[in-house]
Amino acid sequence: QDASKWGLNMAFLDKSKDFPVGQVCVNFMEGDFRDYRDVLEFGKDMDIVTIEIENVNTRALYELEKQGISVYPQASIVETIKNKGLQKDFYTRHDIPTCPYIKTNNKADVYALIETGKISYPFIQKKCEEGYDGRGVVAIMSQDEDHQIFEEPSIVENFVNIDMELSVIVGRNADGQCVTYPVSEMVFNKQGHLLDMLVCPARIGEKKALQARQLAEKVAERLDIVGLLAVEMFLTPDDRILVNEVAPRPHNSGHHTIEAFWVSQYEQLIRAITGLPLLQTDHFQPAVMINLLGERGFHGTPHYEGLDMILEVEGVFPHIYGKAVTKPLRKMGHVTVVRDKLSDAIDMAQKLKNHIKVKS
Numbered sequence: 001q002d003a004s005k006w007g008l009n010m011a012f013l014d015k016s017k018d019f020p021v022g023q024v025c026v027n028f029m030e031g032d033f034r035d036y037r038d039v040l041e042f043g044k045d046m047d048i049v050t051i052e053i054e055n056v057n058t059r060a061l062y063e064l065e066k067q068g069i070s071v072y073p074q075a076s077i078v079e080t081i082k083n084k085g086l087q088k089d090f091y092t093r094h095d096i097p098t099c100p101y102i103k104t105n106n107k108a109d110v111y112a113l114i115e116t117g118k119i120s121y122p123f124i125q126k127k128c129e130e131g132y133d134g135r136g137v138v139a140i141m142s143q144d145e146d147h148q149i150f151e152e153p154s155i156v157e158n159f160v161n162i163d164m165e166l167s168v169i170v171g172r173n174a175d176g177q178c179v180t181y182p183v184s185e186m187v188f189n190k191q192g193h194l195l196d197m198l199v200c201p202a203r204i205g206e207k208k209a210l211q212a213r214q215l216a217e218k219v220a221e222r223l224d225i226v227g228l229l230a231v232e233m234f235l236t237p238d239d240r241i242l243v244n245e246v247a248p249r250p251h252n253s254g255h256h257t258i259e260a261f262w263v264s265q266y267e268q269l270i271r272a273i274t275g276l277p278l279l280q281t282d283h284f285q286p287a288v289m290i291n292l293l294g295e296r297g298f299h300g301t302p303h304y305e306g307l308d309m310i311l312e313v314e315g316v317f318p319h320i321y322g323k324a325v326t327k328p329l330r331k332m333g334h335v336t337v338v339r340d341k342l343s344d345a346i347d348m349a350q351k352l353k354n355h356i357k358v359k360s
């Protein structure tokens with residue numbers, strides 16, 4: 001939508017024209033972004049190719065690069081980031097603070113770590129690949145939960161104490177110009193690991209905020225990424241900031257930038273990959289974003305209960321993604337609340353949260 005404001009000719013690849021992007025774009029190719037041939041076929045006539053999910057076939061992205069097409073973010077970066085083990089090794093190599101981790105190939109490796117005392121309860125296991133929105137992550141609190149340990153190649157981390165989860169969106173173009181958005185605070189849904197509420201600016205001091213933005217910029221620079229990078233971080237009780245993981249694309253923790261900032265994460269992405277100047281992010285209003293998740297117990301054609309309340313209030317922006325089916329905890333849309341005062345935005349978002357339900 002942001003690219004079309006400027007008359008750019010965009011094309012999209014996804015499995016079905018019924019998916020959200022199919023409803024708003026002109027050039028659409030039905031195909032599987034995990035499939036080598038589909039990605040190659042789609043990308044071969046493009047000037048620039050970008051992604052909005054990491055699980056795109058990277059072999060095809062490498063091939064497109066070889067054919068002279070600008071692939072941003074670069075294929076090697078997508079490859080590193082989409083595997084949590086490689087991603088963590090990257091942090092270690094570049095001296096980027098992160099939770100200590102151990103890589104495992106299978107369940108037996110995890111048991112061996114427990115037996116030798118190299119990992120102790122509670123710990124977290126994360127599948128190296130295809131983990132997404134908490135789906136490939138399990139917290140093993142005690143021996144009773146060992147049956148939940150994954151068989152797949154993973155990383156395991158001891159639990160760290162987290163005071164706050166933070167996110168910084170970074171934009172970077174091919175000239176190396178780099179801009180960061182103010183730090184957001186992510187409040188998670190404890191069961192689903194899905195973002196429950198995003199608060200911007202994060203309620204941390206200026207010094208901490210600057211430190212988080214500088215760390216996010218360092219990650220983008222060390223990756224040498226062209227495009228967007230969402231850097232998720234943990235703030236610990238002893239005031240350390242650890243990088244948890246990154247995403248090389250527009251991110252859920254940047255949705256509020258559509259209304260709260262003069263330049264959204266999407267426009268910044270377009271600027272970054274087309275070699276245009278990036279905009280600073282000094283002008284914004286405090287904002288809170290809530291995800292609209294499918295209610296538990298409902299499966300089928302979505303019905304958005306309580307939207308009437310949203311439509312009556314200024315500075316409240318609903319985004320319904322137009323997905324055909326709701327499922328428990330599926331992301332069906334989001335709502336951003338923009339106010340002059342952050343506390344007002346939080347109050348309103350909380351009210352909306354209790355009022356809006358996605359049922360079927």
Ligand code: ADP
Pocket residue numbers: 099124126131132133134135136137157158159160161162165188193232244245
């Ligand atoms: P995903 O890729 O599914 O988002 P994350 O690595 O972000 O996976 O983990 C999901 C959530 O699990 C985090 O947002 C955080 O709340 C929690 N978590 C992850 N790693 C740790 C850790 N080492 N200690 C404590 N909590 C963690």
